[in-house]
Amino acid sequence: MDDVTLPRRVVRTGFWVAVVFVLLFNVGGRPDVGAGLAVGSALSLFSVWSLAWLTPRAVNPQRPRAWLLGLAMLLKLPLYGVVLYYALSSSGVNAGAVLAGVCLAPAVIALKALGRMLTESRGEAGAAAPVEVKKR
Numbered sequence: 001m002d003d004v005t006l007p008r009r010v011v012r013t014g015f016w017v018a019v020v021f022v023l024l025f026n027v028g029g030r031p032d033v034g035a036g037l038a039v040g041s042a043l044s045l046f047s048v049w050s051l052a053w054l055t056p057r058a059v060n061p062q063r064p065r066a067w068l069l070g071l072a073m074l075l076k077l078p079l080y081g082v083v084l085y086y087a088l089s090s091s092g093v094n095a096g097a098v099l100a101g102v103c104l105a106p107a108v109i110a111l112k113a114l115g116r117m118l119t120e121s122r123g124e125a126g127a128a129a130p131v132e133v134k135k136r
Contacts, residue, residue, distance in 0.1 A: 003116070009112065036100070037097045044104050058072075
């Protein structure tokens with residue numbers, strides 16, 4: 001699957017899925033789960049977004065900037081550590097929901113890939129088996 005728009009679509013879809021679930025849990029009386037999903041999905045989607053935005057700019061053949069990729073990797077790990085430390089040590093954030101939120105981007109990627117495979121196989125099956133018209 002060579003879709004260059006996949007990271008952008010994953011971030012957009014993941015954002016809206018996270019918004020819906022965070023709102024559902026907050027309205028349903030579980031703000032700790034909503035906060036955990038918000039923190040975890042923000043980390044997950046930030047990771048996908050930063051890779052999709054930063055990698056093409058760092059390996060651009062006209063202006064190679066390998067230092068940009070190294071700097072981003074160096075700064076992202078402490079950022080993740082600080083956010084996870086404060087989220088997991090807070091009493092208002094459910095740790096299981098943080099884990100579920102972190103799994104959001106991989107789940108969206110898998111579901112988008114599965115949907116693409118199903119629609120492509122359906123198209124190929126329709127093209128491979130043409131309808132025969134019998135003459136009388």
